[in-house]
Amino acid sequence: MTERPARPLLAALAAVSVVAGVFVLGPAHSTGRGRDDLSEKDRKRVAAVTAPATDFSKAEAYEAMSGGATTSLASVNVNSFSHFSENITFAEEETFKLGNALFQKLWVSSPSSTQASDGLGPLYNARSCQTCHIKDGRGHPPEGAAEATSMFLRLARAARTPEDEAALKSFREMSLPDPIYGRQLQDLAIPGLKAEGRMVIDYTEEPVTLAGGEVVTLRRPTYSVADLAYGDLDATTTLSPRVTQPMLGLGLVQAIHEADILALADPDDADGDGISGKAAIAIDPKTGKEALGRFGWKAQSATVRQQSADAFAFDIGLSTPEVPLHQGDCTPAQKACLDRPDGVQKRLGDAEAPPPVMDLVTFYAENLAVPARRKASFAETLNGKRVFYETGCTRCHQPKFVTRRDAGNKAHAFQLIWPYSDFLLHDMGEGLADGQAVGVATGREWRTPPLWGIGLTKTVNGHTLFLHDGRARNLTEAILWHGGEAQAARDRFAALEKHDRDALLTFLESL
Numbered sequence: 001m002t003e004r005p006a007r008p009l010l011a012a013l014a015a016v017s018v019v020a021g022v023f024v025l026g027p028a029h030s031t032g033r034g035r036d037d038l039s040e041k042d043r044k045r046v047a048a049v050t051a052p053a054t055d056f057s058k059a060e061a062y063e064a065m066s067g068g069a070t071t072s073l074a075s076v077n078v079n080s081f082s083h084f085s086e087n088i089t090f091a092e093e094e095t096f097k098l099g100n101a102l103f104q105k106l107w108v109s110s111p112s113s114t115q116a117s118d119g120l121g122p123l124y125n126a127r128s129c130q131t132c133h134i135k136d137g138r139g140h141p142p143e144g145a146a147e148a149t150s151m152f153l154r155l156a157r158a159a160r161t162p163e164d165e166a167a168l169k170s171f172r173e174m175s176l177p178d179p180i181y182g183r184q185l186q187d188l189a190i191p192g193l194k195a196e197g198r199m200v201i202d203y204t205e206e207p208v209t210l211a212g213g214e215v216v217t218l219r220r221p222t223y224s225v226a227d228l229a230y231g232d233l234d235a236t237t238t239l240s241p242r243v244t245q246p247m248l249g250l251g252l253v254q255a256i257h258e259a260d261i262l263a264l265a266d267p268d269d270a271d272g273d274g275i276s277g278k279a280a281i282a283i284d285p286k287t288g289k290e291a292l293g294r295f296g297w298k299a300q301s302a303t304v305r306q307q308s309a310d311a312f313a314f315d316i317g318l319s320t321p322e323v324p325l326h327q328g329d330c331t332p333a334q335k336a337c338l339d340r341p342d343g344v345q346k347r348l349g350d351a352e353a354p355p356p357v358m359d360l361v362t363f364y365a366e367n368l369a370v371p372a373r374r375k376a377s378f379a380e381t382l383n384g385k386r387v388f389y390e391t392g393c394t395r396c397h398q399p400k401f402v403t404r405r406d407a408g409n410k411a412h413a414f415q416l417i418w419p420y421s422d423f424l425l426h427d428m429g430e431g432l433a434d435g436q437a438v439g440v441a442t443g444r445e446w447r448t449p450p451l452w453g454i455g456l457t458k459t460v461n462g463h464t465l466f467l468h469d470g471r472a473r474n475l476t477e478a479i480l481w482h483g484g485e486a487q488a489a490r491d492r493f494a495a496l497e498k499h500d501r502d503a504l505l506t507f508l509e510s511l
Contacts, residue, residue, distance in 0.1 A: 034259040037405040046402045056386035059377040067370035068415030081136040099364025104130040109190035110343040119343020119352030121317035123186035137460040139244035141470040153185040158236035182329035194229035240434040241469035251366030255407035264422040277424030285322040298438040299447040305362045318352040384507025392489040398422040420451035429483020455509035
């Protein structure tokens, strides 16, 4: 895939940030500077509460409230990722529940007697949002014969023409679809059509020896596609496996001010610390303009609504006002697919998931609450937090932000939150590379995923499989796969004495 330089939007934003004094590099940056939503008094408050921790003898103020006032205080159980923000209004609770119903709705193929529920596919990966985002949590690789509904393969080919290059350069295309199979391999199809194919994963085992002699075995996956139904993939098409990500806290991430994320960027590693996070660029469908990408494995989406519209189109095959593809990911090479009837109900609008559906699903996605921390003030947790800082993990997993005063939803406004992510793109090394460029992200770069809620993965989803393709079977393996910019932190972890490694894991499990 063609790798692209930074665009004028972010160059301009960075320049403004430098003038405003916000482009301070590394973990000691001063959050709040350059923000147009804060008074001088607020800036000082924000800088004080987001300063890096230095005292690990006790928990920081409000540290257990990972999502600020939105934090869910419900009992820990399998539904821990499915609660609404604690501070939304009673009327908004109804909106959330209606959105939840649509999130769980099973769509059917067209035509159907069940009006406004048809339009599925014709080629698809799942019949509902909840099928992929199981209990609003983390997906996993296939387990069994054909169970791959929470993991899929993104497809992208190399540019061939000046038109292709122009589309990539302008971000009208974040990547280029395979000529036959489109942007995503769909492993399911409506009656009368063949599914495109199925993902095949082969693992090899690689031992890693840690300090003290403990041996950890990593599994290295290789990916291919079997039973291709419509011909061969393009010779330049890459396969990028992606498990679905947890849904919690998305509205809060959207409410982080751009200046605070850009303040962490250091694309040329000007401070020489080996960390060179860069900001992603996406096109906001609502405005048609370039915006800061912050959602998805490669930060390819600027807003929760955009991320939701893409999932409707490419996972389920439903058109939305933002992505008006009535036949989903069907390509011109798949004529039988394009000839199938769609599920548009003209009385409801020009999309299978018209604006009211998108409004409700987006509100639901924006208001899934982050659970409260467990054992944040326990000595072992605090020791692990110290190790987390000392090994350099916070260079990418930025602990905290204060959201915008002028956030679109009042519930998200001016909240101290603890996502443990800088939401930037980082080179994670050849071991985690997928070879697929998306927007400004290269084939070795991934967005830093938030860590909030990670300790409840087993409780909610029944597994402890991590990273973009679920190759890591536990948190230790996930850390040991870190390379590139994170190689030094990974090596420090591997060199720790066992009690310090265990303490760090205890800290992560408390998030």
